Amino acid sequence: MAEGDKIIPINIEDEMKSAYIDYSMSVIVSRALPDVRDGMKPVHRRVLFGMHELGIRATGAHKKSARIVGEVLGKYHPHGDTSVYDAMVRMAQEWSLRYLLVDGQGNFGSVDGDSPAAMRYTEARMQKISEEMLADIDKETVDHQLNFDDTLKEPTVLPTRVPGLLINGASGIAVGMATNMPPHNLTEVVNGTIAYIENNDIEIDELMQHIKAPDFPTGGIIYGYEGVREAFHTGRGRVVMRAKASFEEVNGRECIVVSEIPYQVNKADMIKKTADLVNDKKIEGISNIRDESDRKGMRIVYILKRDAIPNIVLNMLFKYTALQSSFSVNNIALVNGRPQLLNLKELIHYFVEHRHEVVVRRTEYLLRKAEERAHILEGLIIASDNIDEVIRLIRASSNADEARERLMESFKLTEIQAKAIVEMRLRQLTGLEQDKLRSEYDELMKTIGDYKEILASKERRMQIIKEELEEIRDKYGDERRSTIEYAGGDVSITDLIADEQVVLTISHAGYIKRTSLSEYKTQNRGGVGQKASATRNEDFLEHLFVGTNHQYMLFFTQKGKCFWMRVFEIPEGTRTSKGRAIQNLINIEPDDKVKAFICTQDLKDEAYINSHYVIMATKKGQVKKTPLEQYSRPRTNGINAITIREDDELLEAKLTTGNSQVMLAVKSGKAIRFEEEKTRPMGRNASGVRGITLGNEKDEVVGMIAVDDGDSEILVVSENGYGKRSSIEDYRITNRGGKGVKTINITEKTGKLVAIKNVTDDDDLMIINKSGIAIRMAVADLRVMGRATQGVRLIKVREDDAIAAVAKAMKDDDDDVEILEEPNDGTTLDNNETQTENNE
Secondary structure, eight states, rough: OOOOOOOOOOHHHHHHHHHHHHHHHHHHHIISSSTTTTTOOHHHHHHHHHHHTTOOOOSSEEHHHHHHHHHHHTOOSSOOOOHHHHHHHHHTTTTTOOOOSSSSSOOOOTTTTOOOTTTTTEEEEEEEEHHHHHHHTGGGGOOEEEESSSSSSSESSSOOOOOHHHHHHHEEOOOOOOEEEEEHHHHHHHHHHHHHHHHOOHHHHHTTTSSSSSSOOTOOEEEEEEHHHHHHHEEEEEEEOOOOEEEEETTTEEEEEEEETTTTTOOOHHHHHHEEEEHHTSSOOOOEEEEBBBBTBOOOOEEOOOTOOOOOOOOOOHHSTEEEEEEEEOOOOOOOOEEEEEOHHHHHHHHHHHHHHHHHHHHHHHHHHHHHHHHHHHHHHHHTTTTTHHHHHHOHHHOOHHHHHHHHHHHHHHHHHHHHTTTOOOGGGGGGHHHHHHHHHHHHHHHHHHHHHHHHHHHHHHHHHHHHHHHHHHHHOOOSEEEEETTTTHHHHHTTTTTOOOEEEEEEEEEEEEEEESSSSSOOTOOOOOOOOOTTTTTOOEEEEEEETTTTEEEEEESEEEEEEEEEOBBBBBBTOOOEEGGGOOOTTTTEEEEEEEEEOOOOOOOOOSSSSEEEETSEEEEEEEEEGGGGGGTTOOOOOOOOTTTEEEEEEEEEEEEEEEEETTTTTTEEEEEGGSBBBBOTTTTOEOOOOOTTTOOOEEEEEEEETTTOOOEETTTEEEEEEEEEEGGGOOOOTTOOEOOOOOOOOSEEEEEEEEHHHHEEEEEEEETSHHHEEGGGGBBBOOSSOOOOSSSSSOTOOOEEEEEEEEOTTTTTOOOOOOOOOTTTEEEEEHHHHHHH
């Protein structure tokens, strides 16, 4: 240790704390956060001021970037040269800034993430709008501070005429806080600011009539307005952005063409990630992706496979790729050197306050200069009025100092006036010049009066701010680039998809598809039916369901879990295609199976979800009622719908209004009818109460229906193709938990009961055999019979076959009706004969 040095012991905790606080404050105040007044971080401010000092104006020649960086680095910004150059490059990139501040020449990078050329190759100059940010900087409008080595002065803020923070936004990560501010449209911002100046008590909602939403340099679509509203009101919010896409046909193939992508998305990265998703089969339906962007604009072409539906593929792209991304607004800026979260009105307020201060300081400076000039002119006018005496005094003086003193004595002048007279040129003695002096003085006095009036009247100052803003708007204002889709959220996706009726089928092995209802023809009963689905060996169709594209699907599995999906998200297939494995669409366990579906309307509609219930039944006769509201917040891994006891499984789930009646039917041919009110609403995890008592251990529930009106009739179908409809009045209402009454006469010919449905004359019936044969018939063709009869043959079932599923379909008047000759009961049609008639 050197002599005279002193070691001071210090607590390491205190030292760490103070050192870290100093560091973090330095990052917050002089690096990462923008100033609310000019919207600049120190590095951007220094780049523009450096260019101003070098005289690199928008109208002048471009100068080497290295020279500008050197100027900024050497005089104001003692950090790395790359940090300065990168900041300057960003100010010249049209996809980074909404209103460019630097006019670059050379390679300044690309939207694909290519890096710019080194600074020794590129050149730059100011943009015109940057000059507006520096206007009046030499009129003492802003405070200056010493630079890092105390040799020069730099401005602490720019006297900007442009609301820089709002129009260009900012993003930065400080210590313990970050900022992320979106850019806005200059015309809108100026209109909003003027509205604020005219009425300081304006509400944020009124401001939003002028400033509608952020406006991103890359265009795109702002999808949904809630996030924007929240950001404007609180300073925080999530703005969802989407690419602008259209559908085209190129060489006979359907294509999705993207012309604008969300802000801050790297185009090349996005295309690569999309290609990876297509290769991994996460996104179906795309055969090729081409980037056809050129100097005229962006064009990304997704070429679709022949059977792909453009809307669905586009939705998948929005869901899984950066074609839809979000901008998390976090308006933190420095106010008086302290970070603060600001809403829209506060941002405008602080800008107007800054402009007001600039106008005051500029006027004070101009007034001072004008008064100084007027003072000199007064002296010159006195001199020209007494020119002979002045010349005599000067000639009689031995030097300039003596001449000044004599003039000051004789004419009661100040030193400044006397000095101006001594230095006066002979040409100012001409009559013309003397007139000029007087008229200049008169003009000056008017100007001085005007400046004093400005300083005395706040209204006048605000008027000046307004006029200057209007001038900026007229010079630099432009149209919005980002369009706003107010009805964002789920609505808009559904707008792309026709709300038509579809048939959903699920096979025994768990393959699901949706098919347009019109693909199924109506046949009369007793027909052999059409081939409904190409299933794998030993697979057969087990569930059939009719719904519409826009509805929500709730899937209930036999283990009692509930999953959630929109109908249009289910892959479309033809009547004969196999469909997609349900495991690929929802996160279902390998040993679980979907047993029930509910099609609901909008799950975000409070009144709807609070007035509906889900009733569930298990194979062992348990029933349970839960409010629909409990299923309105889906999770990707599913939620518990019912706790299933051992040896039992969920069989059916129905949507009810709370005033329905429930019917359960069992294999042995019995059914029970009771009021829904008899089961009280329970939570999702309860396991329910007894609905029907089973006759023996082998017996089980085959179906449950919820009856809302007395008009519908009960249709039952047995496994050998017999069925009938009987009036609901035949089944008396009992308490739940009883054994039920006979619903069909079970014989060897009919086989066990397999299905119970509630139907009306307006319904069509769809019946599917385990072998995949399907028939569609009108319910009106079946006459109403008593409940104890065995019914009539509905579909001809081969000996090795049985009925797998029964569903009702809405009657469609436009369907082509294929008429088959109805066989007499007890006779059979030859297969070939039937097939011929089918073909005809």
